[in-house]
Amino acid sequence: DVKVTQSSRYLVKRTGEKVFLECVQDMDHENMFWYRQDPGLGLRLIYFSYDVKMKEKGDIPEGYSVSREKKERFSLILESASTNQTSMYLCASSSFSGKSWYEQYFGPGTRLTVT
């Protein structure tokens, strides 16, 4: 079974802090994604990565950066956390499979509160 893990389920940070959210997958997937989910807004893609050291902006990259130094790990960084970044953050990974194409597998999520 594909397993995607995230470093924290719940996180509380103060405004202005630098925040790291870590995601690890164990299936050798080349693609990894960071989304945020807010009520009424669905899932919005922040950044994604096709390969180690590769990154692409998603729909809402402002205020975020990412790092992918190893294939299995994709980190989301909030350089200076703000209250409008309070949200549920979901990591996902995928790889091509003839059976399921690019089905994405999601981690458990990190609920971040910025006070």
Place this chain on the structure above:
Amino acid sequence: ELKVEQNPLFLSMQEGKNYTIYCNYSTTSDRLYWYRQDPGKSLESLFVLLSNGAVKQEGRLMASLDTKARLSTLHITAAVHDLSATYFCAVDSPEGAQKLVFGQGTRLTINP
């Protein structure tokens, strides 16, 4: 720009009834994914539909894809409370199949 629209966004139904959730998308795609999300939890993959006319069934849920109409349906048969969740459809992005574009989600509540 690809748009993926689900309807209804909210659905409250009684146990034992049948209903259908619709997922429309605005540009050509041959593949569509359905996910389920329980409150406070992450997304779980339900179905992957890979071609026009594809139909998949799991228990009381059945999904189908009509690529010509750019429409997928998720049909619920004889609903039970355990199916209460939010259901998302997603389609390959025109920018590359590795990227998915998600619908807004349909929050389904099944009452006894």
